[in-house]
Amino acid sequence: xxxxxxxxxxxxxxxxxxxxxxxxxxxxxxxxxxxxxxxxxxxxxxxxxxxxxxxxxxxxxxxxxxxxxxxxxxxxxxxxxxxxxxxxxxxxxxxxxxx
Numbered sequence: 740x741x742x743x744x745x746x747x748x749x750x751x752x753x754x755x756x757x758x759x760x761x762x763x764x765x766x767x768x769x770x771x772x773x774x775x776x777x778x779x780x781x782x783x784x785x786x787x788x789x790x791x792x793x794x795x796x797x798x799x800x801x802x803x804x805x806x807x808x809x810x811x812x813x814x815x816x817x818x819x820x821x822x823x824x825x826x827x828x829x830x831x832x833x834x835x836x837x838x
Contacts, residue, residue, distance in 0.1 A: 762814045773814055774822070780805060782834060784823055795820035797835035806832050 760775045769789065776783040778798060785796035797820070806812060812827035825832040 760808055762812075763815075764814045764818055771818070773818070775806075775808065777808055781837065782806065782823075784834065786818075786820060797836045798838050799823055800837050801832040802835055804830065804832060806834075 750785060762775070764771050764773060770817075771794065772787040772789070774785040774787070782799045782801075782802070783796065784799050786794045788794055802832050806825055810827060812825050815824045815826050815831070818824050821836045823834040823836065
């Protein structure tokens with residue numbers, strides 16, 4: 740399972756105050772930081788490198804049940820610019836990019 744931790748560094752300067760909920764995904768080769776904003780029944784997800792560089796962003800739609808941003812969740816693998824995998828309440832949630 741993915742290791743999640745609090746992150747502080749160059750990324751804090753790259754994210755605007757309204758970036759929404761942020762999650763760190765630890766990787767062996769490279770780690771990424773994801774920012775989530777609710778857009779109706781979709782999520783706007785931005786992915787940043789460890790250095791704070793925006794790698795990709797887009798609107799993602801749930802393929803199973805929707806994420807409840809008011810409850811704790813973790814980001815897992817695979818998660819990239821086309822697909823984001825989340826875990827909440829012991830269930831896997833898949834989000835696919837729509838744009």
